[in-house]
Amino acid sequence: MSDMHGAARRPxxxxxxxxxxxxxxxxxxxxxxxxxxxxxxxxxxxxxxxxAASSPSTxxxxxxVYGSWIGLVVLFGFSWAMLHHMLGGLRHFIWDTGRGFGxxxxxxxAKLTVGGSIALTVLLWVVIFVVKG
Amino acid sequence: MxxxxxxxxxxxxxxxxxxxGLGAAHSGTHHFWLQRVTALANVPLTLAFLAVLxxxxxxxxxxxxxxxxxxxxxxxxxLAIVSITTHMRAGMQVVIEDYVHNxxxxxxxxxxxxxxxxxxxxxxxxxxxxxSFGG
Numbered sequence: 001m002s003d004m005h006g007a008a009r010r011p012x013x014x015x016x017x018x019x020x021x022x023x024x025x026x027x028x029x030x031x032x033x034x035x036x037x038x039x040x041x042x043x044x045x046x047x048x049x050x051x052a053a054s055s056p057s058t059x060x061x062x063x064x065v066y067g068s069w070i071g072l073v074v075l076f077g078f079s080w081a082m083l084h085h086m087l088g089g090l091r092h093f094i095w096d097t098g099r100g101f102g103x104x105x106x107x108x109x110a111k112l113t114v115g116g117s118i119a120l121t122v123l124l125w126v127v128i129f130v131v132k133g
Numbered sequence: 134m135x136x137x138x139x140x141x142x143x144x145x146x147x148x149x150x151x152x153x154g155l156g157a158a159h160s161g162t163h164h165f166w167l168q169r170v171t172a173l174a175n176v177p178l179t180l181a182f183l184a185v186l187x188x189x190x191x192x193x194x195x196x197x198x199x200x201x202x203x204x205x206x207x208x209x210x211x212l213a214i215v216s217i218t219t220h221m222r223a224g225m226q227v228v229i230e231d232y233v234h235n236x237x238x239x240x241x242x243x244x245x246x247x248x249x250x251x252x253x254x255x256x257x258x259x260x261x262x263x264x265s266f267g268g
Contacts, residue, residue, distance in 0.1 A: 035224050042221060046214075046253050049260035052198060059194050082179060089172045096169070124187075132191045 027110040031088040034081040041078045079124055084117035164223060171220035178213035185210065198264050207265040211258055218254035222246055 019025065044066075051062035065071050091109045094100045100109055144151075155161040185206055189197040200206055225246045233239040 032228065036228060039221050039225055042217060042253050046257045046260070049201075049210075049257050049264075052194075052201065053260035053263040056194055059197075063194075079183070082183070086176060086179065090176070093169075093173070124183075128187055128190060131187075 023110045023114075024106050027088065027091075027113050030114075031085060034085040034088070037081045038078075038085055041081065044074070044078065076121070076125060080117060080121040083120045083124075084113065087113045087116050087120075164226070168220065168223040171216045171223065174212070174216040175220055178209065178216055181209045182213045201261065202265040202267070204265070207261050210261050214254055214257035214261070218250045218257070221253070222250035225250075 048062055048066065051058045066075060091100070091113055094109065100106060153161075185200065189200050192200070201210065226243060229239060229242045229246060233242050
Protein backbone atom coordinates (compact mmCIF):
# COMPACT_ATOMS: atom_id res chain seq x y z
CA MET A 1 0.00 0.00 0.00
CA SER A 2 2.87 2.33 0.77
CA ASP A 3 3.89 2.52 -2.91
CA MET A 4 0.29 3.30 -4.02
CA HIS A 5 0.12 7.03 -4.38
CA GLY A 6 -1.01 9.46 -7.05
CA ALA A 7 -3.93 9.31 -9.45
CA ALA A 8 -2.40 6.57 -11.64
CA ARG A 9 -2.35 4.00 -8.82
CA ARG A 10 -5.93 4.44 -7.68
CA PRO A 11 -8.15 1.42 -8.43
CA UNK A 12 -10.23 2.08 -11.55
CA UNK A 13 -13.85 1.03 -11.84
CA UNK A 14 -14.18 -1.88 -14.30
CA UNK A 15 -15.48 -1.06 -17.75
CA UNK A 16 -17.33 -3.02 -20.46
CA UNK A 17 -14.44 -5.27 -21.49
CA UNK A 18 -14.23 -6.70 -17.95
CA UNK A 19 -17.75 -8.09 -17.88
CA UNK A 20 -19.09 -11.25 -19.50
CA UNK A 21 -21.77 -10.15 -22.00
CA UNK A 22 -25.27 -10.53 -20.59
CA UNK A 23 -28.64 -10.19 -22.32
CA UNK A 24 -29.73 -7.22 -20.20
CA UNK A 25 -26.40 -5.49 -20.90
CA UNK A 26 -26.71 -6.18 -24.63
CA UNK A 27 -30.28 -4.81 -24.69
CA UNK A 28 -29.05 -1.61 -23.05
CA UNK A 29 -26.28 -1.23 -25.64
CA UNK A 30 -28.60 -2.09 -28.53
CA UNK A 31 -31.13 0.46 -27.24
CA UNK A 32 -28.51 3.18 -27.61
CA UNK A 33 -27.27 1.89 -31.00
CA UNK A 34 -30.82 1.73 -32.40
CA UNK A 35 -31.42 5.23 -31.07
CA UNK A 36 -28.38 6.56 -32.95
CA UNK A 37 -29.40 4.60 -36.07
CA UNK A 38 -32.92 6.06 -35.92
CA UNK A 39 -31.38 9.54 -35.55
CA UNK A 40 -29.83 9.17 -39.00
CA UNK A 41 -32.80 7.17 -40.27
CA UNK A 42 -34.95 10.25 -39.72
CA UNK A 43 -32.86 11.87 -42.47
CA UNK A 44 -34.15 9.20 -44.92
CA UNK A 45 -37.72 9.88 -43.81
CA UNK A 46 -37.34 13.65 -44.26
CA UNK A 47 -35.67 13.18 -47.66
CA UNK A 48 -38.71 11.15 -48.75
CA UNK A 49 -41.15 13.83 -47.50
CA UNK A 50 -39.21 16.70 -49.10
CA UNK A 51 -38.98 14.73 -52.38
CA ALA A 52 -42.74 14.16 -52.29
CA ALA A 53 -43.24 17.90 -51.80
CA SER A 54 -40.70 18.89 -54.48
CA SER A 55 -41.59 17.40 -57.88
CA PRO A 56 -42.94 14.18 -59.41
CA SER A 57 -39.54 13.34 -60.94
CA THR A 58 -37.66 13.84 -57.63
CA UNK A 59 -40.29 11.76 -55.82
CA UNK A 60 -39.99 9.01 -58.46
CA UNK A 61 -36.20 8.95 -58.09
CA UNK A 62 -36.31 8.66 -54.28
CA UNK A 63 -39.07 6.02 -54.48
CA UNK A 64 -36.96 4.03 -56.95
CA VAL A 65 -33.93 4.12 -54.62
CA TYR A 66 -35.98 3.25 -51.51
CA GLY A 67 -37.83 0.51 -53.40
CA SER A 68 -34.63 -1.07 -54.69
CA TRP A 69 -33.14 -4.23 -53.21
CA ILE A 70 -30.65 -2.32 -51.04
CA GLY A 71 -33.29 0.29 -50.17
CA LEU A 72 -35.68 -2.35 -48.85
CA VAL A 73 -32.89 -3.92 -46.75
CA VAL A 74 -32.20 -0.51 -45.18
CA LEU A 75 -35.93 0.08 -44.58
CA PHE A 76 -36.22 -3.39 -43.02
CA GLY A 77 -33.37 -2.54 -40.62
CA PHE A 78 -34.90 0.90 -40.00
CA SER A 79 -38.26 -0.66 -39.03
CA TRP A 80 -36.59 -3.19 -36.73
CA ALA A 81 -34.53 -0.44 -35.05
CA MET A 82 -37.71 1.59 -34.53
CA LEU A 83 -39.70 -1.30 -33.04
CA HIS A 84 -36.76 -2.41 -30.87
CA HIS A 85 -36.16 1.12 -29.56
CA MET A 86 -39.90 1.48 -28.90
CA LEU A 87 -40.13 -1.77 -26.92
CA GLY A 88 -36.92 -0.81 -25.09
CA GLY A 89 -38.55 2.52 -24.25
CA LEU A 90 -41.69 0.80 -22.93
CA ARG A 91 -39.37 -1.31 -20.73
CA HIS A 92 -37.92 1.93 -19.37
CA PHE A 93 -41.46 3.17 -18.60
CA ILE A 94 -42.01 -0.02 -16.54
CA TRP A 95 -38.75 0.66 -14.69
CA ASP A 96 -39.87 4.28 -14.14
CA THR A 97 -42.71 2.95 -11.96
CA GLY A 98 -40.15 1.13 -9.80
CA ARG A 99 -41.16 -2.32 -11.08
CA GLY A 100 -39.26 -4.95 -13.06
CA PHE A 101 -35.81 -4.62 -11.48
CA GLY A 102 -35.62 -8.18 -10.08
CA UNK A 103 -33.40 -10.82 -11.75
CA UNK A 104 -36.28 -12.74 -13.36
CA UNK A 105 -38.24 -9.63 -14.34
CA UNK A 106 -35.36 -7.82 -16.04
CA UNK A 107 -34.30 -11.00 -17.86
CA UNK A 108 -37.89 -11.50 -19.06
CA UNK A 109 -38.13 -7.85 -20.18
CA ALA A 110 -34.87 -8.21 -22.13
CA LYS A 111 -36.15 -11.36 -23.87
CA LEU A 112 -39.50 -9.70 -24.63
CA THR A 113 -37.69 -6.68 -26.10
CA VAL A 114 -35.52 -8.62 -28.53
CA GLY A 115 -38.12 -11.33 -29.29
CA GLY A 116 -40.94 -8.84 -29.63
CA SER A 117 -38.99 -6.54 -31.93
CA ILE A 118 -38.01 -9.38 -34.28
CA ALA A 119 -41.56 -10.86 -34.28
CA LEU A 120 -43.20 -7.46 -34.92
CA THR A 121 -40.71 -6.59 -37.70
CA VAL A 122 -41.30 -9.89 -39.49
CA LEU A 123 -45.07 -9.47 -39.04
CA LEU A 124 -44.88 -5.92 -40.43
CA TRP A 125 -43.04 -6.99 -43.57
CA VAL A 126 -45.26 -10.03 -44.10
CA VAL A 127 -48.24 -7.65 -43.98
CA ILE A 128 -46.50 -5.24 -46.40
CA PHE A 129 -45.71 -7.99 -48.93
CA VAL A 130 -49.07 -9.80 -48.58
CA VAL A 131 -51.22 -6.64 -48.75
CA LYS A 132 -49.06 -4.77 -51.26
CA GLY A 133 -47.96 -7.75 -53.29
CA MET B 134 -34.56 17.79 5.72
CA UNK B 135 -34.25 16.98 9.43
CA UNK B 136 -30.60 16.25 8.79
CA UNK B 137 -29.87 19.77 7.70
CA UNK B 138 -31.58 21.23 10.77
CA UNK B 139 -29.55 18.98 13.07
CA UNK B 140 -26.36 19.76 11.21
CA UNK B 141 -26.90 23.18 9.69
CA UNK B 142 -23.32 23.32 8.45
CA UNK B 143 -23.38 19.90 6.77
CA UNK B 144 -24.42 21.21 3.33
CA UNK B 145 -22.69 23.83 1.26
CA UNK B 146 -25.91 24.39 -0.71
CA UNK B 147 -27.98 27.38 0.28
CA UNK B 148 -31.63 27.01 1.25
CA UNK B 149 -32.65 28.93 -1.88
CA UNK B 150 -30.72 26.49 -4.12
CA UNK B 151 -32.33 23.52 -2.41
CA UNK B 152 -35.82 24.97 -2.83
CA UNK B 153 -35.19 25.74 -6.52
CA GLY B 154 -34.22 22.07 -6.98
CA LEU B 155 -32.25 22.69 -10.14
CA GLY B 156 -28.96 21.07 -9.09
CA ALA B 157 -25.45 21.75 -10.32
CA ALA B 158 -26.43 21.97 -14.01
CA HIS B 159 -29.19 24.55 -13.24
CA SER B 160 -31.72 22.61 -15.33
CA GLY B 161 -33.05 20.09 -12.80
CA THR B 162 -35.02 17.22 -14.29
CA HIS B 163 -35.99 19.16 -17.44
CA HIS B 164 -33.91 17.02 -19.82
CA PHE B 165 -35.13 13.74 -18.31
CA TRP B 166 -38.75 14.87 -18.39
CA LEU B 167 -38.54 16.19 -21.99
CA GLN B 168 -37.02 12.85 -23.05
CA ARG B 169 -39.78 10.85 -21.32
CA VAL B 170 -42.70 13.01 -22.54
CA THR B 171 -41.52 12.84 -26.16
CA ALA B 172 -40.86 9.10 -25.76
CA LEU B 173 -44.47 8.62 -24.65
CA ALA B 174 -45.78 10.77 -27.52
CA ASN B 175 -43.57 8.88 -29.99
CA VAL B 176 -45.28 5.54 -29.27
CA PRO B 177 -48.67 6.31 -30.88
CA LEU B 178 -47.26 8.90 -33.31
CA THR B 179 -44.56 6.72 -34.88
CA LEU B 180 -46.94 3.75 -35.05
CA ALA B 181 -49.45 6.00 -36.85
CA PHE B 182 -46.65 7.29 -39.12
CA LEU B 183 -45.67 3.69 -39.89
CA ALA B 184 -49.31 2.81 -40.65
CA VAL B 185 -49.53 5.74 -43.09
CA LEU B 186 -46.30 4.66 -44.81
CA UNK B 187 -47.56 1.08 -45.16
CA UNK B 188 -50.86 2.39 -46.59
CA UNK B 189 -49.20 4.59 -49.23
CA UNK B 190 -46.37 2.15 -50.11
CA UNK B 191 -46.56 1.23 -53.80
CA UNK B 192 -49.49 3.57 -54.49
CA UNK B 193 -49.37 6.05 -57.40
CA UNK B 194 -47.64 9.35 -56.46
CA UNK B 195 -50.81 11.46 -56.69
CA UNK B 196 -52.59 9.06 -54.29
CA UNK B 197 -49.61 9.23 -51.88
CA UNK B 198 -49.71 13.05 -51.89
CA UNK B 199 -53.50 13.09 -51.47
CA UNK B 200 -53.23 10.78 -48.43
CA UNK B 201 -50.43 12.78 -46.77
CA UNK B 202 -52.35 16.00 -47.44
CA UNK B 203 -55.52 14.87 -45.64
CA UNK B 204 -55.91 17.04 -42.50
CA UNK B 205 -55.98 14.18 -39.96
CA UNK B 206 -53.02 12.42 -41.58
CA UNK B 207 -51.03 15.66 -41.96
CA UNK B 208 -51.66 16.66 -38.33
CA UNK B 209 -50.47 13.25 -37.08
CA UNK B 210 -47.35 13.42 -39.27
CA UNK B 211 -46.61 17.00 -38.09
CA LEU B 212 -46.95 16.01 -34.42
CA ALA B 213 -44.73 12.98 -35.08
CA ILE B 214 -41.98 15.07 -36.73
CA VAL B 215 -41.93 17.60 -33.86
CA SER B 216 -41.92 14.90 -31.15
CA ILE B 217 -39.36 12.71 -32.93
CA THR B 218 -36.86 15.52 -33.62
CA THR B 219 -37.14 16.80 -30.03
CA HIS B 220 -36.56 13.26 -28.71
CA MET B 221 -33.64 12.76 -31.15
CA ARG B 222 -31.93 15.91 -29.91
CA ALA B 223 -32.30 14.91 -26.25
CA GLY B 224 -30.99 11.39 -26.93
CA MET B 225 -28.01 12.38 -29.06
CA GLN B 226 -27.09 15.03 -26.48
CA VAL B 227 -26.62 12.27 -23.88
CA VAL B 228 -24.56 10.16 -26.30
CA ILE B 229 -22.29 13.14 -27.09
CA GLU B 230 -21.88 14.01 -23.40
CA ASP B 231 -20.95 10.38 -22.68
CA TYR B 232 -18.32 9.90 -25.39
CA VAL B 233 -16.94 13.31 -26.45
CA HIS B 234 -14.67 14.50 -23.65
CA ASN B 235 -12.75 17.28 -25.41
CA UNK B 236 -14.61 20.44 -24.39
CA UNK B 237 -14.38 22.19 -27.77
CA UNK B 238 -15.40 19.12 -29.76
CA UNK B 239 -18.23 18.47 -27.32
CA UNK B 240 -19.68 21.98 -27.67
CA UNK B 241 -19.38 21.76 -31.47
CA UNK B 242 -21.08 18.36 -31.49
CA UNK B 243 -23.90 19.59 -29.22
CA UNK B 244 -24.50 22.63 -31.45
CA UNK B 245 -24.31 20.40 -34.55
CA UNK B 246 -26.86 18.09 -32.94
CA UNK B 247 -29.24 21.00 -32.38
CA UNK B 248 -28.75 22.25 -35.96
CA UNK B 249 -29.33 18.79 -37.44
CA UNK B 250 -32.51 18.14 -35.43
CA UNK B 251 -33.85 21.63 -36.15
CA UNK B 252 -33.14 21.18 -39.88
CA UNK B 253 -34.85 17.76 -39.93
CA UNK B 254 -37.85 19.13 -38.02
CA UNK B 255 -38.20 22.23 -40.19
CA UNK B 256 -37.77 20.33 -43.48
CA UNK B 257 -40.25 17.64 -42.47
CA UNK B 258 -42.85 20.16 -41.30
CA UNK B 259 -42.42 22.31 -44.41
CA UNK B 260 -42.78 19.30 -46.73
CA UNK B 261 -45.97 18.11 -45.02
CA UNK B 262 -47.47 21.61 -45.06
CA UNK B 263 -46.59 22.12 -48.73
CA UNK B 264 -48.18 18.77 -49.65
CA SER B 265 -51.26 19.68 -47.58
CA PHE B 266 -51.77 23.21 -48.89
CA GLY B 267 -50.71 22.34 -52.44
CA GLY B 268 -48.71 24.45 -54.83
